[in-house]
Amino acid sequence: MTPPTISFARGAPSLDIVDVEGLREAADRAFREDPGGLTAYGTAIGYPPLREWIAQRHGVDPARVIVTNGSMQADAFLFETLVNAGDAVVIERPTYDRTLLSLRNRGADLHAVGLEADGIDVDELGSRLDGGVRPVLAHVIPNFQNPAGFTLSEPKRRRLLELAGEHGFTIFEDDPYVAIRFAGEPLPTMLELPGGDERVVYASSFSKTVCPGIRVGYLVGPEELIDRIRGLATNTYISPSMVAQGIVHQFCRSGALERSIETVKAALRERVEILASALERELPDARFAPPEGGYFMWVELPEGTDVGALFDAAAERGVAFVRGGDFMLEGGGNALRLAYSGVTTDQVQEGVSRLADAYRAVTASRAPSPS
Amino acid sequence: MTPPTISFARGAPSLDIVDVEGLREAADRAFREDPGGLTAYGTAIGYPPLREWIAQRHGVDPARVIVTNGSMQADAFLFETLVNAGDAVVIERPTYDRTLLSLRNRGADLHAVGLEADGIDVDELGSRLDGGVRPVLAHVIPNFQNPAGFTLSEPKRRRLLELAGEHGFTIFEDDPYVAIRFAGEPLPTMLELPGGDERVVYASSFSKTVCPGIRVGYLVGPEELIDRIRGLATNTYISPSMVAQGIVHQFCRSGALERSIETVKAALRERVEILASALERELPDARFAPPEGGYFMWVELPEGTDVGALFDAAAERGVAFVRGGDFMLEGGGNALRLAYSGVTTDQVQEGVSRLADAYRAVTASRAPSPS
Numbered sequence: 001m002t003p004p005t006i007s008f009a010r011g012a013p014s015l016d017i018v019d020v021e022g023l024r025e026a027a028d029r030a031f032r033e034d035p036g037g038l039t040a041y042g043t044a045i046g047y048p049p050l051r052e053w054i055a056q057r058h059g060v061d062p063a064r065v066i067v068t069n070g071s072m073q074a075d076a077f078l079f080e081t082l083v084n085a086g087d088a089v090v091i092e093r094p095t096y097d098r099t100l101l102s103l104r105n106r107g108a109d110l111h112a113v114g115l116e117a118d119g120i121d122v123d124e125l126g127s128r129l130d131g132g133v134r135p136v137l138a139h140v141i142p143n144f145q146n147p148a149g150f151t152l153s154e155p156k157r158r159r160l161l162e163l164a165g166e167h168g169f170t171i172f173e174d175d176p177y178v179a180i181r182f183a184g185e186p187l188p189t190m191l192e193l194p195g196g197d198e199r200v201v202y203a204s205s206f207s208k209t210v211c212p213g214i215r216v217g218y219l220v221g222p223e224e225l226i227d228r229i230r231g232l233a234t235n236t237y238i239s240p241s242m243v244a245q246g247i248v249h250q251f252c253r254s255g256a257l258e259r260s261i262e263t264v265k266a267a268l269r270e271r272v273e274i275l276a277s278a279l280e281r282e283l284p285d286a287r288f289a290p291p292e293g294g295y296f297m298w299v300e301l302p303e304g305t306d307v308g309a310l311f312d313a314a315a316e317r318g319v320a321f322v323r324g325g326d327f328m329l330e331g332g333g334n335a336l337r338l339a340y341s342g343v344t345t346d347q348v349q350e351g352v353s354r355l356a357d358a359y360r361a362v363t364a365s366r367a368p369s370p371s
Numbered sequence: 372m373t374p375p376t377i378s379f380a381r382g383a384p385s386l387d388i389v390d391v392e393g394l395r396e397a398a399d400r401a402f403r404e405d406p407g408g409l410t411a412y413g414t415a416i417g418y419p420p421l422r423e424w425i426a427q428r429h430g431v432d433p434a435r436v437i438v439t440n441g442s443m444q445a446d447a448f449l450f451e452t453l454v455n456a457g458d459a460v461v462i463e464r465p466t467y468d469r470t471l472l473s474l475r476n477r478g479a480d481l482h483a484v485g486l487e488a489d490g491i492d493v494d495e496l497g498s499r500l501d502g503g504v505r506p507v508l509a510h511v512i513p514n515f516q517n518p519a520g521f522t523l524s525e526p527k528r529r530r531l532l533e534l535a536g537e538h539g540f541t542i543f544e545d546d547p548y549v550a551i552r553f554a555g556e557p558l559p560t561m562l563e564l565p566g567g568d569e570r571v572v573y574a575s576s577f578s579k580t581v582c583p584g585i586r587v588g589y590l591v592g593p594e595e596l597i598d599r600i601r602g603l604a605t606n607t608y609i610s611p612s613m614v615a616q617g618i619v620h621q622f623c624r625s626g627a628l629e630r631s632i633e634t635v636k637a638a639l640r641e642r643v644e645i646l647a648s649a650l651e652r653e654l655p656d657a658r659f660a661p662p663e664g665g666y667f668m669w670v671e672l673p674e675g676t677d678v679g680a681l682f683d684a685a686a687e688r689g690v691a692f693v694r695g696g697d698f699m700l701e702g703g704g705n706a707l708r709l710a711y712s713g714v715t716t717d718q719v720q721e722g723v724s725r726l727a728d729a730y731r732a733v734t735a736s737r738a739p740s741p742s
Binding site: 010012015018020023024027028031032035036037038039040041042069070072073076098101102105207211212213214215216235236237238239240241242243244246247 | 381383386389391394395398399402403406407408409410411412413440441443444447469472473476578582583584585586587606607608609610611612613614615617618
């Protein structure tokens with residue numbers, strides 16, 4: 001019989017690093033302090049005090065912020081507003097599978113640009129732009145990228161903004177993991193760098209700092225664009241959940257947010273260390289760079305490794321991951337994504353043992369690699 | 372200076388009839404009893420215990436239910452799934468302005484069928500169908516219709532189901548007000564009448580029984596259709612707010628829901644009585660039928676009354692309503708919608724006085740009606 005599965009598949013926090021007590025207290029205060037604001041229809045821009053809190057955090061006018069039912073919903077509104085079928089859109093290779101699917105479903109003409117350890121390959125992007133590609137949007141996950149765990153360097157951030165200015169496209173800076181940096185130094189957002197006011201639409205969320213089930217995300221962008229998205233949001237759902245946003249607002253202003261972030265960072269720092277040492281010990285063929293934050297580590301196995309077969313062999317042994325190919329339009333056959341956000345340190349050890357066992361089974365049974 | 376506006380415009384409850392204390396307690400219990408279910412990503416079908424509660428209420432399998440971020444979002448998913456540009460859709464005349472806008476924005480070919488005091492004119496609909504109209508969907512608000520306040524009779528409910536079966540269209544039974552009946556006898560939903568399992572997609576919400584700011588609505592329909600909508604919802608927002616839905620679930624199972632409904636019904640019954648008697652006394656030209664439930668009363672003024680001018684004159688005097696024409700593709704010039712859900716009884720009296728004053732000003736200044 002298969003033991004209970006240890007899942008490195010889902011980018012979600014384990015319950016032990018969610019401040020449930022803080023959320024309960026935030027809900028209590030929110031209903032006591034602003035019963036009218038929580039229970040009435042709000043407006044599509046979100047719960048006004050939370051919108052203001054976010055605007056202050058980013059040093060922008062509240063008119064440039066819209067708060068939504070999770071940041072995926074924000075993405076959907078943004079794409080519906082900016083991307084028509086046939087429009088060129090730059091994405092990273094690999095990138096978040098849901099964004100990939102969402103843009104494909106809209107019929108976007110996707111241009112996947114390679115991702116390096118310091119972020120998207122801006123030279124490759126420059127060549128494509130010089131070659132005539134005219135994107136409306138470039139989607140970039142700058143910090144602890146999903147799935148690769150890589151972070152965009154500051155010089156590349158500046159270069160991207162230059163390219164956006166020269167070629168007239170919008171940078172969609174998709175930044176849900178920014179607060180979860182547990183090593184290295186924070187970098188400026190593209191939103192706050194020169195040109196960012198005009199060229200960047202910034203998205204983030206409280207899924208990684210409060211909890212995913214609350215479903216509160218947001219966009220910061222040029223006021224005119226945010227206003228168009230507000231119109232679309234009004235016609236879609238009148239307003240997002242004022243109750244959920246009111247709870248997040250209380251959680252933020254009480255200091256619970258900062259405490260929650262410290263808890264999450266300490267736990268994830270430890271999990272990455274244990275994951276990395278377990279892989280080195282038990283799966284020496286694996287190549288990876290331990291991330292400085294976020295939820296994900298990208299692992300490459302030797303050329304020719306059949307990650308599909310590994311996936312099945314791992315499932316038989318009770319361990320789950322996501323295949324690298326799921327994050328790309330094509331290729332990715334020898335890579336996988338390990339999410340360490342949802343597993344305790346004990347599970348990390350045991351999960352890597354199972355994964356290594358599955359790897360040995362797959363490599364023992366296969367013919368020598370043709371390459 | 373204009374006094375603070377008394378608004379008969381918005382279909383939303385006044386804070387005095389929202390059970391804020393019950394909500395606060397429900398939130399407390401929800402975080403204590405199911406911290407994992409509330410804080411983790413859910414699935415797009417909604418918070419499973421609430422989904423089951425709804426399914427039991429309607430006597431259907433939970434697989435036929437999807438819970439969404441408010442019922443407008445449910446409408447949007449349904450329309451995206453069933454209605455393409457150019458598709459014929461039957462609507463009531465008048466009907467909810469947001470539904471009208473949403474269907475227009477999709478490029479639906481709208482067929483507005485007259486609404487009578489006992490609901491949509493099924494004979495007119497039958498003639499249109501015999502004349503070759505082939506709708507994919509008929510949108511009907513069966514109870515205490517928005518904006519008219521009318522209720523669809525049981526014989527007409529059965530007739531609509533027959534027509535749907537004969538002509539192969541889906542009835543969208545949009546029923547947010549069903550629980551707020553404060554006079555007369557409840558009628559069966561079309562969903563539960565013969566043919567309803569196959570022919571009806573039913574929508575309702577907790578906006579009128581818990582509060583609008585919580586944003587929890589739902590659909591009940593054929594399993595295959597609900598499953599398609601689930602896919603669309605996953606790609607749009609992963610999952611709706613588990614926190615909001617967990618709070619609603621606790622509110623429902625604790626009995627707070629039934630108490631809240633009694634509070635709302637008692638208050639609205641009283642407001643309708645006062646509204647009707649104030650109109651009879653102060654605005655004898657007004658024709659109306661006091662509704663048996665819901666939020667709205669439809670008022671017709673003598674042919675030729677310029678409701679646009681009345682709207683402006685009322686605004687000057689500090690009273691707001693929605694013009695009848697806003698709920699129709701064309702016409703509606705001498706009607707208006709009064710929402711009594713958001714006004715206390717004192718405000719109802721004063722608001723009608725101001726409205727009557729505005730009416731006198733408009734009718735005194737206008738030329739004799741040409742008709």
